[in-house]
Amino acid sequence: MEQPVIAQKSPIPVDLKKGETYYYCTCGKSAKQPFCNGAHEGTSFTPTAFTAQKDETAYLCACKHTKNPPYCDGTHNNL
Template sequence: MATPKTPATVPFPMELKKGETRYWCACGRSASQPFCDGSHKGTGFTPLAYTADRDRIVFFCGCKHSGSAPVCDGSHVKIMGRN
């Protein structure tokens, strides 16, 4: 699989309500980061659905390298400076 673009080197904190579903951009090409806008078409990437289990702030991965995608796991610290 291709390497995703890195649109940000920090997570995107987003407030979600219980039951709200968002589709996280996995390719890094979306102009609506951290969410999918369909820019992945033809790339082999697929957006990931995230549904909030309660009202909460979710830190969505901005670097696209999280091992816990779509949630940030701190991987951006390792890749800072590389794009």
């Protein structure tokens, strides 16, 4: 099974806007972390679309191993 690239071993804080849809990078190859830029082309990965439920600063996973994508769950501490 193909494994994602670990973009970094800490979450990325992102200001989300309520009602906006975002595309979270799952492959780890995007130069626009934590968001998709199409770098997954030719892999088995696809971005995860999500809509912000409120205006907030969220901490999105950059290690790509979270069990709660796109949000960081601390998994990077064990990699």
